Amino acid sequence: MATERSSVPEAYDDLLEQYERATYLGxxxxxxxxxxxxxxxxxxxxARAKQRSAVSAMQHELLVDDDVGAWLDELEATELPAEEAAVVREIRRQYDRKARVPTELVEEISExxxxxxxxWQEARETDDWSTFxxxxxRLLELKREYAEHIDPDADPYAVLFADYEPYLDLETAERVLExxxxxxxxxxxxxxxxDADLHAVEGTFPEDDQLALARETLEALGYDFDRGRLDTAPHPFSSGTQFDARVTTRFDESEPLDSLGSTVHEFGHATYTQGLSTDDYGTPLGEHRGLTVHESQSRLWENHVGRSRAFWEGFVPRFNDYHGTGLTPEQAYEAANRVYEDNLIRVEADELTxxxxxxxxxxxxxDLLAGDLDVAEVPAVWNDKMEEYLGIRPxxxxxxxxxxxxWSHGSFGYFPTYSLxxxxxAQLYDAAADEVADLDEKIRxxxxxxxxEWLTDNVHAHGRRHTTDELVEEATGEPFTADFFLDYAESKFGALYGLDAAR
Amino acid sequence: MATERSSVPEAYDDLLEQYERATYLGxxxxxxxxxxxxxxxxxxxxARAKQRSAVSAMQHELLVDDDVGAWLDELEATELPAEEAAVVREIRRQYDRKARVPTELVEEISExxxxxxxxWQEARETDDWSTFxxxxxRLLELKREYAEHIDPDADPYAVLFADYEPYLDLETAERVLExxxxxxxxxxxxxxxxDADLHAVEGTFPEDDQLALARETLEALGYDFDRGRLDTAPHPFSSGTQFDARVTTRFDESEPLDSLGSTVHEFGHATYTQGLSTDDYGTPLGEHRGLTVHESQSRLWENHVGRSRAFWEGFVPRFNDYHGTGLTPEQAYEAANRVYEDNLIRVEADELTxxxxxxxxxxxxxDLLAGDLDVAEVPAVWNDKMEEYLGIRPxxxxxxxxxxxxWSHGSFGYFPTYSLxxxxxAQLYDAAADEVADLDEKIRxxxxxxxxEWLTDNVHAHGRRHTTDELVEEATGEPFTADFFLDYAESKFGALYGLDAAR
Known part of the structure; x- marks a missing residue:
C-alpha cells in the first residue's frame, strides 16, 4: 500500500497479519x-468434508480471536489514513458478525x-417437499437464532441479507425488486x-466443439489463462484469487447459446477476481466488494456484451465456423435473446423472466423467516406466484x-443479489459507455x-476500499438505481419483439 | 477401533481429536x-505458497500444543490396549520431533x-554447482542444528534419516546399502x-496411446478409480488419502516402457494408500508406515510384477494392440529389463544401476553432514564415484x-529409503509367493x-500399528534383510544376460 504509514499503530500490522492468515486459509x-x-x-x-471443516474451523478461530477485538478497539480510537480505516472497517464488520455468534451455533448450522x-437431493428426486x-x-430456526446474535434489534432477514450484500440496505433492495x-x-x-417469432438455433452441437469455442471466446474476451483455467462442472461457477481465478462451464448439446452465455457469465466473475490488486492479496483491499458487485460483473459481460447486437455482429463468423451454422448476426442476436414461454427453471431462464x-x-x-408463511405452504405459494408472475405453473x-x-445450504437472503x-x-454499463469512446464499435x-480497463479501474482495483453504495456513486456518478436496467430491458426487448414504443 | 475402550482415559480422545484435525490440515x-x-x-x-504455508503453520501449532505434551504424559503413565498404545507411541514421536525444534528454526528452514x-534450477540450467x-x-548448517535440537547425542544424519524411516536404524540401512x-x-x-543384445522397443509412441494404455493398465491391476484419478505431471508422484489416492505419470514418446513402469510404480504407492483403513482415517492407524514401506509397494508392483516374465506373457497382446507393435512376451520382458550402459540420470535408471x-x-x-566432505568437492566426488560404481563419468x-x-528441499537422509x-x-514378494497359491500363474x-489382498492384509491395513521392523517380521517371518533382493537380482539378471550361474 502506498499510503504514508508513519502514523499507523503497530496493532494494525498485527491485525493485518492475522487477517491475512485467515484469508489464506479461506x-x-x-x-x-x-x-x-x-x-x-x-x-x-x-475425507474432503473433514479437511474443509478443519480448515474452516482454523480460519474461524483466527478471525474471532480476542486479540482481533482488542486490536480493532485500539485502531478505532486512532485517526487512520483512508485505506487503513477501510481495512479496519471491513475486519470489524466480519469480527462482529463472527464473534457474536456462539461457536456451538456455527457448528450446529454447519452440521x-x-x-x-x-x-434435499432425495426430496427433489422423489418430488416430495414434505421430506425436505x-x-x-430447522434451518430457519437456526438462522433466526444466528441473526438474533448478530443484531437482536434488526429484521432477521436484513441481517442474513447483509452476509451477502453488506452495504445496500434491505429497503433499497426491496424497492428495486418491487x-x-x-x-x-x-x-x-x-x-x-x-407472438413474435424470434430466430432459434436448432440442431445438435457436440460438446467438444462447444468447449473449443468456449476457450476461444474466453481468449477473445481477454481472460488471462496464465492466471486461470477452464473446466466443466455440473453447476458452473468461478472461484479463486487474483493469481488464479478459474472458470467452469457446462454444455447442453442442443443449446449452444446457453453454455456460451454461461461461460461468458463466469468469465465476468473471474475477470473481477483477476482485476483485484495482487499487492493487496490477503487483505480487504484485495478482496471483492460483495455479491451484488460480483454479480454485476458477470451479468454485464453475459448480457450487455454477450447478448448485444454489436457483439454478434463481430462474433457470428466464429460461432458459424465452430458449429457449421449459417447464422446472420441478427439471427444470432435474436436467438440469444428469446424470452421463454414455459420455462420453470431459474438457471435456464432468459434475461427477463x-x-x-x-x-x-x-x-x-x-415470509418464511418472518414466520408469516408455513414451510408446508411453500409449494402452493410458489406455484401461485409462478402463475401470477409468469403465467405458468409447475x-x-x-x-x-x-x-x-x-436453502439446503441455509442461504436465506442470497437470491436478491442475483437481481441486484x-x-x-446496467448502471455500470451505461457509465462505461459514456466514458469509453465508441464502445459499441469496439465490441463489434x-x-x-x-x-x-474501465471496469478494472472503476470497480475491480478498489477491492473493499469503498462500501457498495460509495463504489456505485464513484463509478457511475449516481446512487444505485433500477432506472438503467428497466430502460435497457424495455428498449432492448421492445425493439426485439416489435412492441409499441409508447407502452 | 474394535478395542475395548473402558480403560482408556479421556485424554486419549482429546489427543486423538487434536491429532485428527492436524491430519486433516496436512x-x-x-x-x-x-x-x-x-x-x-x-x-x-x-498465492498458493501463502495458502500452503498458512495451512502448514496451523497444523504445526496443533501438533506442538502444550496440551498434546500433557495428554501424552498422562497416557504414557497408563496401561493402554495395544492399538491405543501404538497411537500414543506415534504421536509422541512426532510431538517430540516437532516440539523440540524452535519455531524460528522451522521457519528459517522453510524460507x-x-x-x-x-x-537450484538456475544452477542446473547454467550447469554451475558453485552457485548452488x-x-x-546453509541448509546443511540448519539441518545439523535441527538434528541437534531433536537429539543432541545422536549422529545428525541418523536423526534426519529417521524423519523418513523412523524404525530401521541407520546401521541396518548402511549395512544393507553396503x-x-x-x-x-x-x-x-x-x-x-x-555384451548380450537384449531386445529394445524402438519407434515413436504417441502420448494419447500411452495414456489410454496407462489407464487400462491401472484398471487391469485393480486401481480403484472411484477413489483416485490419473493425470500427467512433469515429475510423476502419487498423493492423497484412502478416500482419494491419485496417480500421475508422464510420457516419453520414444520410451513407452518407461512411462508404463512409472505408472505401475505410482500405482503401487496409490494402492497402499487405498488399502489404509477408512475407519481409522485421521489417526496413525490410518496412516502409511513410512517411506521404506511406501517405496516397497511401488517397487513390488513396478519390478516384481510389471517387469516379470509372467506379467508380460499375459500383458503383451494389450501392449501390441495399443502401440501396433508385434512383440513376443520374451522380447517385451527383455526390453523392460535392459541394463543401461551409459545412463547418468537416476530417474531414468534401470532396476539394477x-x-x-x-x-x-x-x-x-x-559425509557432507558429518563435515567430512566440503560442499565445493561434491562434483569431483560425485563423478569419481559414478566412475567407480558404474564406469561412466558425467x-x-x-x-x-x-x-x-x-537437496534443494533440505531432504538429506531421504535417498536411502528408495533402495531400502x-x-x-523383494522380501515381501517372496513371502507373498509362499502364501498366495500359484502367484506366477495368476499374474500371467x-x-x-x-x-x-495379501498386501492389504499384511501391510496396508496395519497403518502404524507396528513399527517398520515389526511389520516386516510379521509379514515375512524374518527380520529385514537384503538376501531376497540380492538373490532375486542375481538370478533374474543372470538368466537374462546368460551369466554363469556359479559367479
Whole structure:
C-alpha cells in the first residue's frame, strides 16, 4: 500500500497479519472446493468434508480471536489514513458478525446444512417437499437464532441479507425488486402477446466443439489463462484469487447459446477476481466488494456484451465456423435473446423472466423467516406466484420449490443479489459507455480491452476500499438505481419483439 | 477401533481429536500441492505458497500444543490396549520431533528451502554447482542444528534419516546399502562384459496411446478409480488419502516402457494408500508406515510384477494392440529389463544401476553432514564415484550432482529409503509367493486380486500399528534383510544376460 504509514499503530500490522492468515486459509478452502466439484473422485467426499471443516474451523478461530477485538478497539480510537480505516472497517464488520455468534451455533448450522444436502437431493428426486420441509424448518430456526446474535434489534432477514450484500440496505433492495416486478411482469405479458417469432438455433452441437469455442471466446474476451483455467462442472461457477481465478462451464448439446452465455457469465466473475490488486492479496483491499458487485460483473459481460447486437455482429463468423451454422448476426442476436414461454427453471431462464424467478424466492424466504408463511405452504405459494408472475405453473415440486440448492445450504437472503447485480450491471454499463469512446464499435470489432480497463479501474482495483453504495456513486456518478436496467430491458426487448414504443 | 475402550482415559480422545484435525490440515495441504503440480496456472504460485504455508503453520501449532505434551504424559503413565498404545507411541514421536525444534528454526528452514528451489534450477540450467553450493552449505548448517535440537547425542544424519524411516536404524540401512554396492557393482560389470543384445522397443509412441494404455493398465491391476484419478505431471508422484489416492505419470514418446513402469510404480504407492483403513482415517492407524514401506509397494508392483516374465506373457497382446507393435512376451520382458550402459540420470535408471545412483548420494550426503566432505568437492566426488560404481563419468554437473531436487528441499537422509524400499519389496514378494497359491500363474492370467489382498492384509491395513521392523517380521517371518533382493537380482539378471550361474 502506498499510503504514508508513519502514523499507523503497530496493532494494525498485527491485525493485518492475522487477517491475512485467515484469508489464506479461506482461499485454500476454495481450492479444496474447486477440486471437489471438478476433479475429486466420487468416494473422496468423507475425507474432503473433514479437511474443509478443519480448515474452516482454523480460519474461524483466527478471525474471532480476542486479540482481533482488542486490536480493532485500539485502531478505532486512532485517526487512520483512508485505506487503513477501510481495512479496519471491513475486519470489524466480519469480527462482529463472527464473534457474536456462539461457536456451538456455527457448528450446529454447519452440521445441519451438511446433512441437508442429501435430504434435499432425495426430496427433489422423489418430488416430495414434505421430506425436505423439516430440514428447512430447522434451518430457519437456526438462522433466526444466528441473526438474533448478530443484531437482536434488526429484521432477521436484513441481517442474513447483509452476509451477502453488506452495504445496500434491505429497503433499497426491496424497492428495486418491487420496481422490477411491477415493470417486468407487464413487459413479459406484452412480449407473449406480441407472438413474435424470434430466430432459434436448432440442431445438435457436440460438446467438444462447444468447449473449443468456449476457450476461444474466453481468449477473445481477454481472460488471462496464465492466471486461470477452464473446466466443466455440473453447476458452473468461478472461484479463486487474483493469481488464479478459474472458470467452469457446462454444455447442453442442443443449446449452444446457453453454455456460451454461461461461460461468458463466469468469465465476468473471474475477470473481477483477476482485476483485484495482487499487492493487496490477503487483505480487504484485495478482496471483492460483495455479491451484488460480483454479480454485476458477470451479468454485464453475459448480457450487455454477450447478448448485444454489436457483439454478434463481430462474433457470428466464429460461432458459424465452430458449429457449421449459417447464422446472420441478427439471427444470432435474436436467438440469444428469446424470452421463454414455459420455462420453470431459474438457471435456464432468459434475461427477463430470470428476475421473476428471483423475486418469488425473495418474497417466500422473507415470509418464511418472518414466520408469516408455513414451510408446508411453500409449494402452493410458489406455484401461485409462478402463475401470477409468469403465467405458468409447475406440475412438480422438483420443477418448483425444490429446484435450487440454496436453502439446503441455509442461504436465506442470497437470491436478491442475483437481481441486484443485474440492475447494477446496467448502471455500470451505461457509465462505461459514456466514458469509453465508441464502445459499441469496439465490441463489434472484438476490442474488449477498453471496457475491461474501465471496469478494472472503476470497480475491480478498489477491492473493499469503498462500501457498495460509495463504489456505485464513484463509478457511475449516481446512487444505485433500477432506472438503467428497466430502460435497457424495455428498449432492448421492445425493439426485439416489435412492441409499441409508447407502452 | 474394535478395542475395548473402558480403560482408556479421556485424554486419549482429546489427543486423538487434536491429532485428527492436524491430519486433516496436512491432507488439505496435499490437495493444494497436487493441484499446484497438476492443475494450477503458472502465475498462481505466490498465492498458493501463502495458502500452503498458512495451512502448514496451523497444523504445526496443533501438533506442538502444550496440551498434546500433557495428554501424552498422562497416557504414557497408563496401561493402554495395544492399538491405543501404538497411537500414543506415534504421536509422541512426532510431538517430540516437532516440539523440540524452535519455531524460528522451522521457519528459517522453510524460507531457505523456498528460496533454494530457483537457485537450484538456475544452477542446473547454467550447469554451475558453485552457485548452488552456498545454499547447500546453509541448509546443511540448519539441518545439523535441527538434528541437534531433536537429539543432541545422536549422529545428525541418523536423526534426519529417521524423519523418513523412523524404525530401521541407520546401521541396518548402511549395512544393507553396503551389501547392495558390494554385490551389484560386480553383477553390473558381468552384465556389461556379457555384451548380450537384449531386445529394445524402438519407434515413436504417441502420448494419447500411452495414456489410454496407462489407464487400462491401472484398471487391469485393480486401481480403484472411484477413489483416485490419473493425470500427467512433469515429475510423476502419487498423493492423497484412502478416500482419494491419485496417480500421475508422464510420457516419453520414444520410451513407452518407461512411462508404463512409472505408472505401475505410482500405482503401487496409490494402492497402499487405498488399502489404509477408512475407519481409522485421521489417526496413525490410518496412516502409511513410512517411506521404506511406501517405496516397497511401488517397487513390488513396478519390478516384481510389471517387469516379470509372467506379467508380460499375459500383458503383451494389450501392449501390441495399443502401440501396433508385434512383440513376443520374451522380447517385451527383455526390453523392460535392459541394463543401461551409459545412463547418468537416476530417474531414468534401470532396476539394477538405480541402487548405485542411490548409494553414491547416500555416501556423499552422510559425509557432507558429518563435515567430512566440503560442499565445493561434491562434483569431483560425485563423478569419481559414478566412475567407480558404474564406469561412466558425467560431463556436466547438470547430469551429475545437480540432477536431483532433494537437496534443494533440505531432504538429506531421504535417498536411502528408495533402495531400502526395493530391498523390502523383494522380501515381501517372496513371502507373498509362499502364501498366495500359484502367484506366477495368476499374474500371467491377469488376476492381481490375490496379491493385492495379501498386501492389504499384511501391510496396508496395519497403518502404524507396528513399527517398520515389526511389520516386516510379521509379514515375512524374518527380520529385514537384503538376501531376497540380492538373490532375486542375481538370478533374474543372470538368466537374462546368460551369466554363469556359479559367479
Amino acid at each position: 482461499d485454500a478452502n476454495m481450492v479444496l472446493s474447486w477440486d471437489q466439484e471438478v476433479m475429486m473422485p466420487e468416494e473422496g467426499t468423507p 445441519v446444512t451438511s446433512d441437508a444436502h442429501p435430504v 420441509a423439516p430440514t428447512v424448518e 420496481r422490477l416486478r411491477d415493470r417486468l411482469v407487464p413487459l413479459i405479458d406484452d412480449i407473449r402477446a406480441a 430470470y428476475h421473476l424467478h428471483i423475486i418469488l424466492r425473495f418474497e417466500i424466504e422473507r 406440475e412438480t415440486d422438483a420443477d418448483g420449490c425444490l429446484q435450487d440448492i440454496h 447485480g443485474s440492475v447494477l450491471a 470489432a472484438g476490442e474488449f480491452g477498453p471496457l475491461h | 491432507d488439505a495441504n496435499m490437495v493444494l500441492s497436487w493441484d499446484q503440480e497438476v492443475m494450477m496456472p503458472e502465475e498462481g504460485t505466490p 531457505v528451502t523456498s528460496d533454494a528451489h530457483p537457485v 553450493a552456498p545454499t547447500v552449505e 551389501r547392495l554396492r558390494d554385490r551389484l557393482v560386480p553383477l553390473i560389470d558381468d552384465i556389461r562384459a556379457a 538405480y541402487h548405485l545412483h542411490i548409494i553414491l548420494r547416500f555416501e556423499i550426503e552422510r 560431463e556436466t554437473d547438470a547430469d551429475g550432482c545437480l540432477q536431483d531436487i532433494h 524400499g526395493s530391498v523390502l519389496a 492370467a491377469g488376476e492381481f486380486g490375490p496379491l493385492h
